[in-house]
Amino acid sequence: MKKKPFIFSIVLAVMAFAFGAVMAQNSPKSPGTFELKDNDRVVFLGNSLFENELQYGYLELALTTRWPGRNVTFRNLGWTGDNVWGEARSTFTNPPTPYQHLMTQITNAKPTLVFVAYGGVEAQEGAAGLSRFTEGLGKLIDKIDSLGAKTILLSPIPIMYEDTAVHVAKRNADLTLYASAIAKMAAERGKQFIDIYAPISEFSKKTMILENGVHLNELGYYYLASVLEKNLGLDPLPQPVSIAVAKNAAEATGPAKILAxxxxxxxxxFSIDEGFLPLPLPENGTAFTANTPQLKISGLKKGFYTLTTENQQIITASAQQWAQGVAITQGPAYTQAAQIREMILKKNEQFFFQYRPLNRTYILGFRSYEQGRHAKGLEEQSLIIKWLEGQIALHSTPKTRVYQLSPVK
Structure with missing residues (x-):
């Protein structure tokens, strides 16, 4: 990643400081313990921040694996270029209007919780468009309230173009203005607000997590999942394991039990009884090894030791490294989580083409007299979606695995 111009870094730092002060004033109190229960229905509603997540599935995977085995439904209603008035959800059939489409889609999802991420598109209007944005956001919250669902509001994310510092500074100033308005409304309406602008801005200085300086890449969504977990009051890491090897025995702390x-x-x-599965690291995700389970084994004789489980080699490290703690970044638990993630991606693809069919005008719109027969096929996709959701719930429970540490000879 090439070095950013000095003036650009200064501008970002000043905006981040000012934005943080506003957030401290407007953020509502801690929402308490966050938990998803059986039959909860979670909706991701917003612009490309959520639609692009359909490629990666990290947000849904993080919330799915946190409460393994529970039947929680997730629906991603993100729409690239959308605003609080649903104007990107246009159709050749009019009526219904794009806004009516938005309201219908929210209603049909039957949510119990909605993550709302708007403001990024609207901020292009600057201060002049702020009142229209807040009016639309207020009506959107009213709609979610009327459905008996909980609302969690997210800030927009910054843009990080490097070669046009003046333009970027103005754009990010508008984004922070809109983020502050979202935080203020959250406080006034008693909703939780999650600032993702500041952590994305800070972390993007260390690691390339934005594509073209605008959209999160795979690393970015992995990081965003941890940001949401933290703000929801969830420990992003499985409990660390420490084992002390003595002359005649070994003792373990954490979710581990010495077997021999x-x-x-x-x-x-020894065995490890993990409460939830770890998130599989993205490619080139070495910057996130601190977010992976840690295993510390002290008291080993000098040399190298290999950790295995289920006939699979996990990692080899020196006695000194084991004593300091080793990040576990692969193994059966990661394979299991990756399989769940793949099912999430397939399920979301099925739903995407069900509620946004490519030939909507011909299947459901004013030209349905030509291809309306295919509407039945859209309904039948619900069977595939339901089956995949059942498989996700069934396979999200972590297994108690037996590990063995042996010296390298």
Whole structure:
């Protein structure tokens, strides 16, 4: 990643400081313990921030694996270029209007919780468009309230173009203005507000998490999942495990249990009962190894030791490295989580083409007399979606796995 112009960095730092002060004033109090229960229905509603997440599935995976086995329905209603008035959801059939489409889509999703991420598109209107935005956001919250659902509001994210610092400064100033308005409305309406502008801005200075300086890439969505977890009051990491090897025995702390130890031959067997599955790292995700489960084993004799489970080699490290703690970034638990993620992506693809069919005008609109027979096929996709959701819930429970640490000979 090439170095940003000095003036650009200064401008971003000043805006981040000012924005943080506003957030401290307007953010509502902690919402308390966040939990998803059986039969909850979660909707992601907004612009490309959510629609692009359909490519990666990290947000849904993080919330799915947190409460394994629960039947929670997720619906992604993100629409690139959309605003609080639903103007990107246009159709050749008019009426209904784009706004009516938005209201219908929210209603049909039957939400119990809606993550709302707007403001990025509207901020292009600057201060002149702020009152229209807040009016639309207020009506959107009214609609969600009328459905008996909870609302969590997200800020927009910054843009990080490097070669046009003056333009970017103005654009980000408008984004922070709209984010502040969202935070203020959240406080006034008793809704939770999550600032994702500041953490995305800060982390993007260290790692390339934005494509073309505008949209989050795979690394960005992995990071966003951890930001949401933190703001929802959820520990983003499985509990760390520490094992102390002594002359005659070994003791474990955390979700681990010693099954067998042989100090003479320096071998160790133990099980780990994890509360939830870890998120599989994206490609080139070395910057996020701190977000992975940590295993610390002290008291080993000098040398190298290999950790295995289910006949699979996980990692080899020196006694000194084990004593300091080793990040576990692969293994059966990651494979299981990756399989769930793949099912989430397939399920969301099925839903996307169900509620946004390519030939909507011909299947559901004013020309349905030509291809309206295909509407039945759209309805039948619900069977596939329901089956995939059942598989996701069934396979999201972590397994108690037996691990063995052996010296490299």
């Amino acid at each position: 130890s042989d100090p003479k031959n320096v071998t160790l067997q």
